Amino acid sequence: MTEISVVEAVRLAHARAMAEDDTVLVLGEDVGVNGGVFRATEGLLERFGPERVFDTPLSEALFVGLAVGLGAQGFRPVVEFQFMGFIYPAIDQLVNHASRLRSRTQGRLTCPIVVRAPYGGGIHAPEHHSESAEAMFTHIPGLRVVIPSSPAKAYGLLLAAIRDPDPVVFLEPKHAYRAPKEEVADDGQALPLDRCFVVREGRDITLIGWGAMMTEVLTAADRLAEEGVSAEVIDVATLKPLDMETILGSVSRTGRCVIVHEAPLTGGFGGEIAARLADRGLVDLLAPVKRVAGYDTVMPLSRLETHYMPSAARIVAAARQALDYA
Amino acid sequence: MSAERDTTRTVATFAVDFTRFMNPDGSLCGPLPDFAEDLATLAGLYRDMVRLRAFDAKAVALQRTGRLGTYASSLGQEAVAVGVGAAMTAEDVLLPSFREQGAQFCHGVTMVEILRYWGGDERGSDYAGPRDDFPICVPVGTHAPHAVGVALAFKLRRQPRVAVCVLGDGATSKGDLYEAMNLAGVWRLPVVFVVNNNGWAISVPRASQTACETLAQKAIAAGFAGHQVDGNDVIAVLDGVRRAVERARAGDGPALLEALSYRLGDHTTVDDASRYRDDAEVSARWKEEPILRLRRHLTDGGHWTKADEDRLLEEAAAEVDAAAEAYLATPPRAPESIFDHLYAELPRQLAEQRSEVAEGGHD
Numbered sequence: 001m002t003e004i005s006v007v008e009a010v011r012l013a014h015a016r017a018m019a020e021d022d023t024v025l026v027l028g029e030d031v032g033v034n035g036g037v038f039r040a041t042e043g044l045l046e047r048f049g050p051e052r053v054f055d056t057p058l059s060e061a062l063f064v065g066l067a068v069g070l071g072a073q074g075f076r077p078v079v080e081f082q083f084m085g086f087i088y089p090a091i092d093q094l095v096n097h098a099s100r101l102r103s104r105t106q107g108r109l110t111c112p113i114v115v116r117a118p119y120g121g122g123i124h125a126p127e128h129h130s131e132s133a134e135a136m137f138t139h140i141p142g143l144r145v146v147i148p149s150s151p152a153k154a155y156g157l158l159l160a161a162i163r164d165p166d167p168v169v170f171l172e173p174k175h176a177y178r179a180p181k182e183e184v185a186d187d188g189q190a191l192p193l194d195r196c197f198v199v200r201e202g203r204d205i206t207l208i209g210w211g212a213m214m215t216e217v218l219t220a221a222d223r224l225a226e227e228g229v230s231a232e233v234i235d236v237a238t239l240k241p242l243d244m245e246t247i248l249g250s251v252s253r254t255g256r257c258v259i260v261h262e263a264p265l266t267g268g269f270g271g272e273i274a275a276r277l278a279d280r281g282l283v284d285l286l287a288p289v290k291r292v293a294g295y296d297t298v299m300p301l302s303r304l305e306t307h308y309m310p311s312a313a314r315i316v317a318a319a320r321q322a323l324d325y326a
Numbered sequence: 327m328s329a330e331r332d333t334t335r336t337v338a339t340f341a342v343d344f345t346r347f348m349n350p351d352g353s354l355c356g357p358l359p360d361f362a363e364d365l366a367t368l369a370g371l372y373r374d375m376v377r378l379r380a381f382d383a384k385a386v387a388l389q390r391t392g393r394l395g396t397y398a399s400s401l402g403q404e405a406v407a408v409g410v411g412a413a414m415t416a417e418d419v420l421l422p423s424f425r426e427q428g429a430q431f432c433h434g435v436t437m438v439e440i441l442r443y444w445g446g447d448e449r450g451s452d453y454a455g456p457r458d459d460f461p462i463c464v465p466v467g468t469h470a471p472h473a474v475g476v477a478l479a480f481k482l483r484r485q486p487r488v489a490v491c492v493l494g495d496g497a498t499s500k501g502d503l504y505e506a507m508n509l510a511g512v513w514r515l516p517v518v519f520v521v522n523n524n525g526w527a528i529s530v531p532r533a534s535q536t537a538c539e540t541l542a543q544k545a546i547a548a549g550f551a552g553h554q555v556d557g558n559d560v561i562a563v564l565d566g567v568r569r570a571v572e573r574a575r576a577g578d579g580p581a582l583l584e585a586l587s588y589r590l591g592d593h594t595t596v597d598d599a600s601r602y603r604d605d606a607e608v609s610a611r612w613k614e615e616p617i618l619r620l621r622r623h624l625t626d627g628g629h630w631t632k633a634d635e636d637r638l639l640e641e642a643a644a645e646v647d648a649a650a651e652a653y654l655a656t657p658p659r660a661p662e663s664i665f666d667h668l669y670a671e672l673p674r675q676l677a678e679q680r681s682e683v684a685e686g687g688h689d
Binding site for chain 1: 465506668670
């Protein structure tokens with residue numbers, strides 16, 4: 001078994017899903033001949049043909065609406081956005097149609113679609129290419145919101161998303177697209193769409209993150225370990241629906257918690273987790289819940305983006321505050 | 327741009343045709359299409375338009391008496407709805423906006439279902455008849471991309487089916503329609519867009535919506551034909567939509583039909599059109615309305631009598647009364663059913679919220 005990257009795992013999951021189900025289609029800009037701007041769909045056109053893989057015109061609002069029509073007719077389209085920054089024209093289709101077609105027709109018409117978009121900063125991309133808007137999607141009833149952090153999770157969660165009978169927004173951390181790599185078995189095994197992953201067990205504090213931030217979170221956990229602090233690390237992975245049992249279980253043991261995300265602090269999904277901890281886990285908390293997030297600024301262009309992105313150092317500093325609290 | 331002899335030449339031209347068979351007084355402009363020579367067919371179209379007008383009147387009355395929510399009457403546009411519905415086969419898929427109840431009835435949606443929808447009950451969109459038809463689309467023009475998705479599904483399965491998307495004149499200003507038409511054109515999908523140009527997008531008149539001479543010509547930019555028909559002439563609507571649908575079914579790609587009608591009523595029951603348009607304009611348009619026009623044609627030909635008319639009105643009244651009664655007798659949904667079709671299977675995370683509703687919340 002060779003080690004593969006997140007983007008290779010995404011490609012592998014597409015191929016697996018398309019091979020096992022003829023109704024799975026791939027749509028988007030440059031996904032066919034060019035194999036996608038990140039090569040996430042490379043080889044799919046050659047293998048599955050032009051009636052399964054479609055290069056669409058450059059119309060973002062259209063892709064998702066097109067997928068809604070295909071989904072209602074029993075297909076399972078997977079739509080690729082080149083960057084999350086271009087997804088906003090399609091929000092109308094996600095809010096008004098994809099997420100509620102099942103509900104508004106009482107199950108008569110359904111929307112088994114996946115909307116994929118690379119998100120986040122750290123690769124020195126142009127303007128509008130580096131934002132993290134996951135919280136916007138978690139606010140939409142009827143959607144699932146999934147963010148893998150590793151090749152194995154990208155493979156298993158994307159398979160699950162494609163097989164799921166409801167619309168899934170699948171956000172891929174492009175900072176983690178090429179590295180690190182890991183061994184992934186192409187065994188068709190999906191991962192659950194409603195569970196957080198405890199990626200490291202610990203006793204003293206719980207560090208919670210998702211997507212590309214997991215690299216920083218794990219680095220922070222390593223540094224804390226050097227100081228003798230045992231940090232438990234949780235990869236949320238499926239933001240909606242949110243598995244609070246795992247988070248509450250961890251915090252009930254550690255009593256302290258830092259939540260990390262790239263997205264701006266205000267209205268970020270960390271606020272939702274913190275609110276639920278305050279509601280259900282208050283008696284277990286030994287310190288205030290800390291959040292390390294992007295600042296409430298416009299995502300800066302590449303020269304200053306590292307100052308915006310939460311770093312292991314900021315996470316360690318927040319953890320110390322939580323640990324030092326009386 | 328200078329038009330020097332050898333530097334600039336015309337590389338594209340276009341034309342938009344307009345079709346009408348019946349003048350407002352019911353007289354004919356020329357030979358009728360074959361289907362319209364059949365009196366039973368015309369009588370059927372007439373009956374459907376009269377039923378629709380009776381239904382709209384009943385729905386507005388229910389709203390005015392607090393028994394229905396906001397409602398969009400199709401008063402004056404019955405020929406568009408009925409012409410579209412009559413042009414479709416059962417296998418085709420209708421994607422309506424919010425004023426196409428007449429087309430929906432022709433395609434098998436029931437009056438009770440439409441009343442349930444506007445009465446605030448999602449079960450009204452669980453059509454027992456046309457299972458593949460899309461529900462009413464309230465956000466303007468956002469169903470146009472769905473129509474091309476449905477049409478792509480037909481093309482991929484090699485099914486001889488057509489998606490028919492109905493929009494209002496206001497929707498032609500939206501990018502959703504342009505993007506959908508663009509894809510339909512480039513992939514030659516079996517989809518027909520019908521624009522019910524009733525002259526008004528709430529308070530904004532057609533002239534303020536676009537500088538184009540016609541709305542039909544918007545299809546030209548997407549690479550396929552746009553036609554205008556007299557939307558108050560049900561024969562012209564049916565003929566135009568049917569030709570477009572059959573061409574699409576045969577693999578000849580999409581088309582757009584602009585049906586010129588007039589909104590004789592308010593935008594919806596919460597609108598007051600007297601705030602922005604003159605009574606004189608509306609009064610003049612009553613002389614062109616579609617039901618009177620076809621009745622004149624039938625009556626002048628000696629094919630429709632006062633007795634026929636009386637009987638039809640009586641039947642239509644009985645039908646809409648029965649639909650209203652059935653609607654009003656609809657058993658209520660359990661409050662917690664708002665969770666029932668959110669996902670195929672309710673995530674365990676939502677069980678608590680569902681229980682709270684089931685137990686009555688904090689009432």
